[in-house]
Amino acid sequence: MKPDPHGLRAGVLDALSSDDVPPSLLKSACLLRRDAGFSLPEALAVVSRRPALACGLQDRGEIGLGLRGDFVRVREVAGQSVVREVFVRGRRVA
Numbered sequence: 001m002k003p004d005p006h007g008l009r010a011g012v013l014d015a016l017s018s019d020d021v022p023p024s025l026l027k028s029a030c031l032l033r034r035d036a037g038f039s040l041p042e043a044l045a046v047v048s049r050r051p052a053l054a055c056g057l058q059d060r061g062e063i064g065l066g067l068r069g070d071f072v073r074v075r076e077v078a079g080q081s082v083v084r085e086v087f088v089r090g091r092r093v094a
Helices: 023-036 040-047 049-054
Strands: 071-077 080-088
Touching: 023 040, 023 071, 023 080, 040 049
Parallel strands: none
Antiparallel strands: 071 080
16 A cells, blocks of 8 residues: 555545536546555545535435436546546436
């Protein structure tokens, strides 16, 4: 496991959110994975499921039966995350 100088793996990070620069969340998840040793599901939960639960939104933040179905399809290109498709309520919107 990679060093964790900021204590992110020590349970001090509950969630990350942004209403100003939403694309920063994708970058944050990638950095948590790369620099703090989070697994991909752990990193994505920090920017999706956990913020949703913190706001009382039980129907989003993960993919599952009966849930809202918002998600982004991403591909890594030259070390950068590139959004390929966006789905809202299970329908492609971009």
